[in-house]
Amino acid sequence: MNALFDQPIERRGTGCAKWSRYDEDVLPMWVADMDFAAPPPVIEALRERLEHPVLGYARPQARLFRAIQDYLADAYGWIVEREAIVFLPGVEPGFNMALKGLLAPGDGVVLENPVYAPLLAAPAHWGLRRQDVDLISAEQGWFSDIPKLEAALDDAAALLLCNPQNPTGKSYTREELERIASLCVQRDVVVIADEIHCDLVLDGRAHTPIASLGPEIASRSVTLMSASKTYNVAGMKAAFAIIPSPVVRERFQASRLGMVDSVNALGLEVALAAYTQCSEWRQKLTAYLAENRDHLATRLAREIPDIVLRPAEASFLAWLDCSALALDGSPQAFFLENARVGLSSGADFGVAYGNYVRLNYGCPRALLDEGIDRMVSSLLRR
């Protein structure tokens, strides 16, 4: 029994988005939110903050800037000036601000597909031209299609990169990122890097922030991070951008336009505790997630071999190719109706992915097994 992660926690009735979207009999395995308790030091930090009864507008304190600088230096060898860190209520507002502030209507934005739906949706909010380039699926995982990426970047002003990648779980290697960074530098393309899943790389891999590769790429970059995915505190609404160039930063800040507010007072406390006191918890979490990933892969290979699953290198999301099941409708609709499992629909992640579903395995193993059992029996019954 894993004391931190094996125990299912009842989340219904807490206003939880994940468990209130579907009927009561549906097991939700969709949104990127884990069914684990936040780390004990995070809960303790919230308790302590609530000892003080005034909850007015908050500003990040010097010790939080310091904590993030130290964490970036320790985890990635990335030295960042305090001024480069800009706090935000979320990563999604961050990539939208970057697109709005750094590009002009009609500019091209390149995205490797499949990718997180709000990233796909963002260019259209600002009159930008989206250029999709499909990742290549291979036995070992997912890879950039470099010739196509190059061609798309020739006609673009920005690359919207998701690393680690949602939904494939790809963690770009340093070499891959060096290649991509040099393509962007050569073409004077801005890189907006959504790195929200960065602390969830599995199997002892190292995450590399693309902007940490050198001053040329740093000066044209906006990197977005948050404690929200790793420590399962997405509802606390605290994220940050790292923008080394003062010029880029000014344009980014100018795009708040009265729509992007300051950060939640409690979210800032959570971030401080997460970055200073939870590294052991995080190591235990990534070990548990890797076991869940392997358990899922083993069971699917044995019990639903028609589902194709590439090995994930990060996070808690499995990207399942259900094409060979030859279902009548979308696999998301099939499993919702027949298995009572709520998965994310592949079509949301790119036009070519209607035969995929995304399954969130950030849950106690018993729940994961329940989800797999339901999927297996729904297929036996059909």
Ligand SMILES: Cc1ncc(COP(=O)(O)O)c(C=O)c1O
């Ligand atoms: C890649 C990616 N970016 C951004 C977000 C959302 O971040 P936030 O809640 O901070 O806006 C998610 C949430 O699932 C995500 O997976």
